Amino acid sequence: MIQPLIFKFGGASIKDADAIKNIAHLVKNRWSNGLVIVISAAGDTTDTLEKIIQLASEGKNYTPEWTRLLGYHLEICNDLFEKQHGIFERVTNHFSILKRTLDTASFKNDAGYFYDQAVGFGELISTRIVQELLCAEGFYCLWQDARELVATDSSHKMARVDWALTMQQCRRIVIPKLEKYPVITQGFIGQDLLGNTTTLGREGSDFTAAILAVSLGAKSVTIWKDVEGILNGDPDLFPDAVKFDHLDFEEAAEMTYYGAKVIHPKTIKPLAKHRIPLFVKSFLKPDAPGTVIGPFPDDPKLPITVVKNRQLLLTLRIRDLSMVGGFHFEYLYSGMKKLKWNINLLAASASNIKVVADAVAYDENLVQKTFRDIFHVTLKKELTLITVKNYREEHYQTYVHPNRQVWLEQKSENLLQVVLEESQVP
Ligand SMILES: Nc1ncnc2c1ncn2[C@@H]1O[C@H](COP(=O)(O)OP(=O)(O)O)[C@@H](O)[C@H]1O
Ligand SMILES: N[C@@H](CC(=O)OP(=O)(O)O)C(=O)O
Structure with a gap:
């Protein structure tokens, strides 16, 4: 049976057309049909969506922000696709559905529910853009709605994963696709048993990568960041921080628990349990070795x-x-x-x-x-x-x-x- 490889790209790696071209190039050089690509929303899209949702929930005018966000995505597409490409209609359609969602009065009775129905549009759109770009360049791949895969309870904004159902769905839906083509899907979003969209908590796409890895029995996960790997301190605060070549699962899990912002705190434990290595690498220097997080309990413990x-x-x-x-x-x-x-x-x-x-x-x-x-x-x-x-x-x-x-x-x-x-x- 195919043993998938999971790649995850965050907002910074797809913040504009050049960034998207860069990750497309990176992926093409590592192309294999076992590849599952998890993508977040472009740039600061989720922050902007949060503002829009807040305005909508207060009954205020969100149209200027909405229009700017649409413009941002169309500009990316202008740089990547020919004028007549279907992506323009697709992106515009997503924005129309977002508007309808924001204008549905009954959704606003429950703030968490309302938030979750709207905030994941960034991921739905960014994954379409990357998939269409790869296909247009001859690298055929399939777009997969992550909500059909990641089953959760109904705790909006911080949903808990139903691991058994998620595993069943992943194996049934993704494995047959991977036999033929790589699959591109969204981080951050899931679906409850009622069919409503849920989210895994801000910055939750790293966690999605781990959920899919465990559910599909992946060989490894690679999270592509704008840093060369995991350092022993935030490089913005500690310019002399040193990179780990490898890092024990336990150390990595604890540092994210204490608040290190580089990886979502729920990501490491499931991977550790199933002994799936996690590579953290730079999308700017993809050939550099990065950090591998795995079972290294005997490594010397650095501060x-x-x-x-x-x-x-x-x-x-x-x-x-x-x-x-x-x-x-x-x-x-x-x-x-x-x-x-x-x-x-x-x-x-x-x-x-x-x-x-x-x-x-x-x-x-x-x-x-x-x-x-x-x-x-x-x-x-x-x-x-x-x-x-x-x-x-x-x-x-x-x-x-x-x-x-x-x-x-x-x-x-x-x-x-x-x-x-x-x-x-x-
Ligand atoms: N210990 C650390 N090691 C590496 N990067 C760190 C660390 N602590 C904080 N960071 C910050 O995490 C950022 C990458 O995470 P993030 O921006 O959330 O990525 P993404 O949006 O792609 O998921 C880096 O740019 C870096 O500034
Ligand atoms: N887009 C979501 C989920 C996420 O994980 O994003 P990123 O991978 O860019 O941190 C957020 O901003 O919260």
């Missing part, structure tokens, strides 16, 4: 730094004279669930609990209301959480410095976490 901005610190001080116990943690967790907050760091002492979470849009009154029966609540915003895995003493001295106010610090054998004012991060 890895992850910086997460826009954090808030929630301090909960117990109102009565009791000491922190199971009841308080239960209360905390149910409150966090209600607020849809994830805990990035937690510390407890006899009379208070401190929690660090992402400062996504929140209502301060609601936070107070959620906890005030049991706790005095204080919130501190504009913080940064710095995590150094496999840290050394010099890291501790850099971050925990007398000139800086440390809001929270935690140290274990191989993990250092420090919360600083955003403005004081070195």
Whole structure:
């Protein structure tokens, strides 16, 4: 049986016509019928769609943004295709359906549902453009709607995968196609049992690549990025960061869990479980070796730094004279669930609990209301959480410095976490 290879391309790799020509060239040089190509939306399309959805849900005029987004896609097509090519009609049709979706009043009753029905259009369109370009250049490949493959529950904006059904669908639909031609499909989107579109969470296309790899029993996954591989720190913040030639699954999974933005955090675990190697390579230097993430538990452990901005610190001080116990943690967790907050760091002492979470849009009154029966609540915003895995003493001295106010610090054998004012991060 065919053993597929999965390639994933993100927004930056298809941001304009030249970028698309570049990845088309890259793919053509690696052409094989076992290839499954997962593609995200072009450039910042998903951000723009989020703005459009927000305007539409508030009943405001979204047409200027919608028109600009249509113009952006048509301009890409102008550079790639002959005037009479069918892609122009296809793209315009997608935009008309998007408009109809945005104007369907009944969809707006449920914000998550409404979002999911509209936000995936970027992927539907970008995959058409890449597929048509490859076909026009004689590299015949098939367009596949990812919603027929990735089965999920109905938790909109962060759907959970039904692995068994996804595997069945992938094997039934994709394998016969791969016997003849490569397949191009969308990242990020899936479908629930009612046939509604769902999404896997922002930047979820890396995760789609892993889902398809596991479901199809792939030989490997290659995620093509604008960096040469995985570095031990974000290169924008740490110009001296070093690239890993290989990286253990566990190390990679943990660094994404702590917030390293290079790979979606759900991507690594399923691949590790099925021992499918993940290559992270540069679409700008495709022949460079990149990083391979795989079973390398005996590799020396290099320090890895992850910086997460826009954090808030929630301090909960117990109102009565009791000491922190199971009841308080239960209360905390149910409150966090209600607020849809994830805990990035937690510390407890006899009379208070401190929690660090992402400062996504929140209502301060609601936070107070959620906890005030049991706790005095204080919130501190504009913080940064710095995590150094496999840290050394010099890291501790850099971050925990007398000139800086440390809001929270935690140290274990191989993990250092420090919360600083955003403005004081070195
Ligand atoms: N540890 C890291 N190693 C490599 N790149 C990193 C790391 N941390 C953050 N990045 C950033 O991740 C970016 C690539 O991820 P992203 O832009 O999400 O790709 P895509 O949109 O193609 O999925 C790089 O440009 C780099 O700035
Ligand atoms: N387009 C979606 C999904 C995604 O994964 O994108 P990217 O691969 O460009 O990060 C988003 O922006 O969230």
